[in-house]
Amino acid sequence: MPQNQRTRVVAAGRPHEPNSPVNPPVDFTSTYMYRPSVAYPQVYAREGIPSFEPLEQLLAELEAGAHGLLFSSGQAAISAVISQLPLGGHLIIPKHAYMGYYTLAAQLAAKGHFSLHRVDITETEQVLSTVREAAQLAAAQNTQALLWIESPTNPMLEVADVPALIAGARQLGVRTAVDNTFATPLRQNPLKHGADVVIHSVTKFISGHSDVIMGAAVTADPALHTALHAHRNLHGTIPGPMEVFLALRGVRTLAVRLDAAERNAEILARRLDELSKDDAVPLTRVTYPGLDSHPQHERAKAQFGGEDGGFGAIITIDTGSLEAADAVLESLQVWTPATSLGGVESLAERRRRHPGEPETVPEGLIRLSVGIEAAEDLYQDLAQALRAAA
Ligand SMILES: *Cc1c(COP(=O)(O)O)cnc(C)c1O
Numbered sequence: 001m002p003q004n005q006r007t008r009v010v011a012a013g014r015p016h017e018p019n020s021p022v023n024p025p026v027d028f029t030s031t032y033m034y035r036p037s038v039a040y041p042q043v044y045a046r047e048g049i050p051s052f053e054p055l056e057q058l059l060a061e062l063e064a065g066a067h068g069l070l071f072s073s074g075q076a077a078i079s080a081v082i083s084q085l086p087l088g089g090h091l092i093i094p095k096h097a098y099m100g101y102y103t104l105a106a107q108l109a110a111k112g113h114f115s116l117h118r119v120d121i122t123e124t125e126q127v128l129s130t131v132r133e134a135a136q137l138a139a140a141q142n143t144q145a146l147l148w149i150e151s152p153t154n155p156m157l158e159v160a161d162v163p164a165l166i167a168g169a170r171q172l173g174v175r176t177a178v179d180n181t182f183a184t185p186l187r188q189n190p191l192k193h194g195a196d197v198v199i200h201s202v203t204k205f206i207s208g209h210s211d212v213i214m215g216a217a218v219t220a221d222p223a224l225h226t227a228l229h230a231h232r233n234l235h236g237t238i239p240g241p242m243e244v245f246l247a248l249r250g251v252r253t254l255a256v257r258l259d260a261a262e263r264n265a266e267i268l269a270r271r272l273d274e275l276s277k278d279d280a281v282p283l284t285r286v287t288y289p290g291l292d293s294h295p296q297h298e299r300a301k302a303q304f305g306g307e308d309g310g311f312g313a314i315i316t317i318d319t320g321s322l323e324a325a326d327a328v329l330e331s332l333q334v335w336t337p338a339t340s341l342g343g344v345e346s347l348a349e350r351r352r353r354h355p356g357e358p359e360t361v362p363e364g365l366i367r368l369s370v371g372i373e374a375a376e377d378l379y380q381d382l383a384q385a386l387r388a389a390a
Pocket of ligand 1: 074076100101200202213214215
């Protein structure tokens with residue numbers, strides 16, 4: 001078995017016998033023929049097909065879990081995980097988190113599925129005291145609590161003390177789920193710290209080319225895996241075979257894509273930080289976990305160790321106003337104004353254009369998903385667009 005994450009992304013989930021194809025075949029079928037006299041492991045594709053297994057196995061290996069499960073989207077994986085909370089349970093969530101997650105949790109809470117407890121995920125002691133209160137309520141009400149961690153958070157790039165939160169919640173008998181989309185399995189492995197489940201939007205860095213919507217949940221707990229699999233089957237949230245093909249093809253280059261994008265992000269964050277000192281440019285703040293000025297820089301340095309280190313490929317810039325941000329987006333030539341992130345191409349988006357984004361996200365904040373183009377072109381394009389917006 002390979003010891004190295006860089007090898008795993010390339011080698012895991014490949015057929016390895018003489019005469020086998022180097023890439024696993026993909027079944028484009030909804031159903032499988034059977035004879036009553038022959039044992040039949042495959043029945044109907046909504047239950048999952050052998051073509052899912054190479055990528056599920058690869059993600060399980062990367063996240064140090066025993067079981068990977070693909071879903072039709074990151075949201076579907078999130079929905080499956082939070083649906084495991086019994087009715088009347090307690091969900092502790094970061095006050096900044098992926099908007100779709102946040103909106104879904106708020107809707108389910110409004111319908112009475114569970115109670116929501118919002119926390120500042122960077123404040124470890126406060127989070128754990130909320131977890132303690134939720135655990136006490138849950139015990140008294142004969143239900144359960146779940147701590148949801150996202151780190152770095154989307155789009156505020158807050159960095160949680162992931163190992164301490166997981167360990168603290170465990171001591172209180174509370175399960176933890178971690179959205180590991182931004183860090184990727186190459187920079188952070190929450191299951192190694194005892195998290196119960198990790199979810200990914202495979203749509204983002206893992207598939208890496210902005211051509212797939214897919215999600216995944218990885219766990220070391222066989223009972224949780226079985227429950228999530230049953231949820232996927234009954235809610236019908238399986239990915240399509242073409243998406244599985246594209247995502248497996250995409251993940252093979254995750255290590256080199258991430259290296260290149262992070263290198264660019266480091267350069268851009270520093271140069272934009274320099275540029276923000278120019279009063280003629282509408283740029284009030286640059287946020288990147290790799291900058292000394294990031295409030296959790298030291299924590300990020302300690303946590304995103306991995307084999308290669310690095311602080312991710314997402315930066316945010318605050319232009320100070322909705323108007324300035326929109327003017328920047330109008331002028332960009334190399335960057336594509338679009339939502340989503342984690343692809344080879346650089347994308348920029350004003351997050352507050354979504355009504356669901358919390359008001360604590362500044363109106364003028366642009367999230368930059370740094371791709372693998374030349375850093376100089378990316379910088380010059382942003383600099384000209386910022387100057388044009390002045
Ligand atoms: C995009 C995203 C999701 C949702 O994933 P989809 O594949 O779009 O459903 C969840 N969490 C984070 C952090 C994301 O960026």
